[in-house]
Amino acid sequence: xxxxxxxxxxxxxxxxxxxxxxxxxxxxxxxxxxxxxxxxxxxxxxxxxxxxxxxxxxxxxxxxxxxxxxxxxxxxxxxxxxxxxxxxxxxxxxxxxxxxxxxxxxxxxxxxxxxxxxxxxxxxxxxxxxxxxxxxxxxxxxxxxxxxxxxxxxxxxxxxxxxxxxxxxxxxxxxxxxxxxxxxxxxxxxxxxxxxxxxxxxxxxxxxxxxxxxxxxxxxxxxxxxxxxxxxxxxxxxx
Amino acid sequence: xxxxxxxxxxxxxxxxxxxxxxxxxxxxxxxxxxxxxxxxxxxxxxxxxxxxxxxxxxxxxxxxxxxxxxxxxxxxxxxxxxxxxxxxxxxxxxxxxxxxxxxxxxxxxxxxxxxxxxxxxxxxxxxxxxxxxxxxxxxxxxxxxxxxxxxxxxxxxxxxxxxxxxxxxxxxxxxxxxxxxxxxxxxxxxxxxxxxxxxxxxxxxxxxxxxxxxxxxxxxxxxxxxx
Numbered sequence: 531x532x533x534x535x536x537x538x539x540x541x542x543x544x545x546x547x548x549x550x551x552x553x554x555x556x557x558x559x560x561x562x563x564x565x566x567x568x569x570x571x572x573x574x575x576x577x578x579x580x581x582x583x584x585x586x587x588x589x590x591x592x593x594x595x596x597x598x599x600x601x602x603x604x605x606x607x608x609x610x611x612x613x614x615x616x617x618x619x620x621x622x623x624x625x626x627x628x629x630x631x632x633x634x635x636x637x638x639x640x641x642x643x644x645x646x647x648x649x650x651x652x653x654x655x656x657x658x659x660x661x662x663x664x665x666x667x668x669x670x671x672x673x674x675x676x677x678x679x680x681x682x683x684x685x686x687x688x689x690x691x692x693x694x695x696x697x698x699x700x701x702x703x704x705x706x707x708x709x710x711x712x713x714x715x716x717x718x719x720x721x722x723x724x725x726x727x728x729x730x731x732x733x734x735x736x737x738x739x740x741x742x743x744x745x746x747x748x749x750x751x752x753x754x755x756x757x758x759x760x761x762x763x764x765x766x767x768x769x
Numbered sequence: 770x771x772x773x774x775x776x777x778x779x780x781x782x783x784x785x786x787x788x789x790x791x792x793x794x795x796x797x798x799x800x801x802x803x804x805x806x807x808x809x810x811x812x813x814x815x816x817x818x819x820x821x822x823x824x825x826x827x828x829x830x831x832x833x834x835x836x837x838x839x840x841x842x843x844x845x846x847x848x849x850x851x852x853x854x855x856x857x858x859x860x861x862x863x864x865x866x867x868x869x870x871x872x873x874x875x876x877x878x879x880x881x882x883x884x885x886x887x888x889x890x891x892x893x894x895x896x897x898x899x900x901x902x903x904x905x906x907x908x909x910x911x912x913x914x915x916x917x918x919x920x921x922x923x924x925x926x927x928x929x930x931x932x933x934x935x936x937x938x939x940x941x942x943x944x945x946x947x948x949x950x951x952x953x954x955x956x957x958x959x960x961x962x963x964x965x966x967x968x969x970x971x972x973x974x975x976x977x978x979x980x981x982x983x984x985x986x987x988x989x990x991x992x993x994x995x996x
Binding site for chain 1: 848864869
């Protein structure tokens with residue numbers, strides 16, 4: 531790249547060392563000190579920006595999270611601060627996750643409404659499928675959403691309502707299902723109660739079974755979980 | 770603004786947008802940019818962020834240019850660019866959160882975009898802050914229009930849509946389904962080879978244009994008509 535032609539020179543600053551020509555050691559020290567000063571100044575700038583943006587970033591992340599939860603549990607159904615009213619579950623095989631799960635507790639006028647939590651199906655067609663679920667206090671599911679998956683585009687990805695061209699969406703059949711009335715939590719092909727799309731049974735089977743396992747594990751614990759103080763661990767309840 | 774200034778800023782603008790265009794002539798800093806030119810909205814969003822970083826870093830470096838010792842100028846330039854990108858990254862996260870979720874992984878890449886460092890080193894280090902900020906903006910806008918074009922073409926051929934994802938920037942707006950619901954899309958246009966193919970075509974088109982303009986300048990139009 532020829533820059534000689536591309537320089538409408540407003541003023542040409544000579545390099546500082548050409549003017550002063552100090553000793554090599556002095557020049558190196560001066561350069562090091564200046565580099566230090568620049569580092570401090572620009573680090574301070576970054577720190578100030580981080581400080582100024584911390585609150586808006588936290589608010590954005592929360593709003594995003596509530597938006598996601600609204601897909602499984604309508605906002606009108608609860609009136610408490612969902613993101614603060616939580617308990618932590620120990621690692622449960624039924625939820626399929628290897629880390630402790632945070633459960634949000636939705637209440638309306640103080641009365642228990644639903645538990646909102648994440649679960650995972652380990653046996654999708656290409657890896658784990660992560661779910662967000664809302665389980666009402668009466669043991670029925672309010673809704674299920676797939677939040678992360680790697681199923682085949684155009685084939686198994688109908689489990690994600692954003693990719694599902696069917697109407698009603700495949701995932702909608704989870705709403706209102708009861709965890710204790712003998713619902714068979716698998717696809718019809720295996721003798722279950724859930725539809726699936728031919729050619730992509732594995733994705734549907736994985737989600738259906740995982741949702742059933744998670745609902746069956748948490749529904750009997752609902753009263754206990756709602757009674758715990760906010761922010762506490764539910765480890766003792768599952769021992 | 771006197772005539773000299775007007776000539777200077779006009780020159781900077783013309784070079785940035787066309788004569789010395791980053792994407793079509795200098796071919797600098799293409800890796801992160803080809804990666805995001807899969808759709809119009811992605812391309813324009815990241816280009817706008819790049820314009821902002823280039824204008825800010827140009828202005829900042831030019832303002833500090835007499836304080837920066839020659840032998841440590843590169844680390845200082847990178848420090849300045851990285852700090853500005855970090856601030857921009859945080860600002861996007863705070864105030865344009867939906868867009869941040871899409872561009873979040875690309876914004877830090879602006880630091881590695883060598884066009885930013887190249888303009889700082891070649892122009893900002895030798896010129897006044899205003900001229901340097903203008904140069905950064907003009908170079909960035911030159912990049913923006915090429916990427917917007919590239920993004921539109923790739924999205925159109927690859928997915929059959931235009932302005933896909935616009936609802937992340939303007940809530941409620943919808944993408945255009947140009948070829949109807951049943952267009953399957955030509956996947957290669959969205960994949961990395963598509964970026965190189967379409968950029969190559971754009972560079973070729975520009976070169977053809979320039980060659981023709983030069984030919985017309987050397988031969989009088991009357992001769993061309995009679996021949």
